[in-house]
Amino acid sequence: MQLDQVKAVITGGASGLGHAVAQHLVAHGAKVALFDVNEEKGQAAAASLGEAARFYRTDVTSEDGVSANVSAARDAMGGLNVVINCAGILGAGRVLGKEGPMALGTFATTVMVNLVGSFNVAKAGAALMQGNEAGEDGERGVIINTASVAAYEGQIGQAAYSASKGGVVGMTLPMARELSRFGIRVATIAPGIFWTPMVDSMPPAVQESLGASIPFPSRLGKPEEFATTAAFILTNRYINGETIRLDGGVRLQPK
Numbered sequence: 294m295q296l297d298q299v300k301a302v303i304t305g306g307a308s309g310l311g312h313a314v315a316q317h318l319v320a321h322g323a324k325v326a327l328f329d330v331n332e333e334k335g336q337a338a339a340a341s342l343g344e345a346a347r348f349y350r351t352d353v354t355s356e357d358g359v360s361a362n363v364s365a366a367r368d369a370m371g372g373l374n375v376v377i378n379c380a381g382i383l384g385a386g387r388v389l390g391k392e393g394p395m396a397l398g399t400f401a402t403t404v405m406v407n408l409v410g411s412f413n414v415a416k417a418g419a420a421l422m423q424g425n426e427a428g429e430d431g432e433r434g435v436i437i438n439t440a441s442v443a444a445y446e447g448q449i450g451q452a453a454y455s456a457s458k459g460g461v462v463g464m465t466l467p468m469a470r471e472l473s474r475f476g477i478r479v480a481t482i483a484p485g486i487f488w489t490p491m492v493d494s495m496p497p498a499v500q501e502s503l504g505a506s507i508p509f510p511s512r513l514g515k516p517e518e519f520a521t522t523a524a525f526i527l528t529n530r531y532i533n534g535e536t537i538r539l540d541g542g543v544r545l546q547p548k
Contacts, residue, residue, distance in 0.1 A: 294374065294432060294527050297322030301375035302366050304353055304414055307334040309489040310439065311379030313516030314523050319345045321524070326366035328353065328380065328414070353380050353410030363417040374425055374434045376418035377523060378411040381439065383491070384453040400453040407457035411438050412464065415479070423475040430530050433476035437523050438465065440483040440536060446545035458483070462536050469534035478533040480526045485540025487514035508542035 299318055305311035306327030315325045319342045328351035329335040339348035347369055349362040367373035384403025386395050415436045422434030440461040447455025461481060469479035486492070486503050492513060495503075504512045522539050526532050 294428065294435060294530070296524060296527065299323035299375050299527060300325075300367075300370040300372045301377055302326045302328060302363055302373065302414065302418055303377045303379060304328040304351070304410070305378075305380035305439075307331050307338045307348070309379070310484070310487065310516050310519045311377070312338050313520040314377055314379065315342060315346060317517065317520035317524055319343070324370045326362075326370060328359075328362060328366075330380075353378075353414055354405045356413060359413050360417045363414070363421060367421050372425070373418060373421050375437075375527065376415055376422075376434075377437045377439075378414055379439050380410055380414075381407045381457075384457065385450050386453065387450050388452050395453070400456075403453040404457045404460065407454070408460040408464075411461055415468065419472055419475070419477055422477050425476075427476055431476040432478065432530055434478070435527055436468070436472075436477065436479045437526055438479070438481040440481050442483055442485045442538060442540050442543065442545060444483055445538075448545050449548040465536055466534045473533070478526075478530065480532050480534070481536040482519065482522055482526075483536050483538045483540070484519055485514055485538070485543045487519060488516060506543060506546075507540070510541055512541075514539065514541065 303311050303315050303325055306315050307329035318325055324345050327335055327339050327348045330352055332350050335348040339346040351362050352358055386399055388395050425433040427433055438461050441458040443451050443455045444458035444462045465479055465481045
């Protein structure tokens with residue numbers, strides 16, 4: 294798939310990794326629909342990208358809301374052939390914290406947004422992509438999910454987050470296998486420690502410590518590096534059913 298042919302729904306598109314992907318795709322001639330719960334940031338993000346971008350306030354855990362917005366985005370863009378799931382929350386907290394066991398709602402909400410939300414948008418997008426005209430190799434669409442290296446080396450306090458991201462990794466291959474008959478590829482990116490709005494709010498000493506923990510290059514990942522990885526997946530049809538770690542060689546320590 295050529296980038297100037299892309300018509301993509303991007304969740305979490307108002308900021309961070311999702312917005313970086315949107316910027317990269319639009320710069321290469323794509324059309325994008327930004328899904329986010331933050332109305333103000335979403336509208337501003339879409340406006341900054343120009344006529345090729347639209348914003349839809351979206352709760353990724355709402356089945357009806359996602360279905361309606363994916364359909365609206367498809368109609369507005371004149372098609373839909375890509376879904377990129379970047380929406381997510383940290384859900385940090387210990388199983389047994391100082392104030393007692395983790396509230397079940399904390400765990401459930403993290404899984405709902407990160408895992409169930411990704412599945413919800415992916416299946417709504419796939420339902421429309423299956424009707425696309427087949428391109429080269431019979432390709433009709435691409436779904437890219439975002440996991441995390443915490444799916445593999447979850448730290449203390451990341452039980453909920455790691456479980457949710459581990460689920461994203463776990464559903465990648467079976468979803469790719471199932472959707473292959475429709476010409477829809479599925480892949481996942483598992484980023485390490487990246488510059489995001491969350492990291493920007495940390496003290497400089499903490500930021501330096503995080504960067505120093507990464508073997509090479511010893512710095513935090515840049516959102517545009519995530520974006521170019523997503524673009525590589527889109528343009529290379531032989532990437533399917535795979536999770537790609539994007540982490541500078543880091544392996545998370547217990548804490």
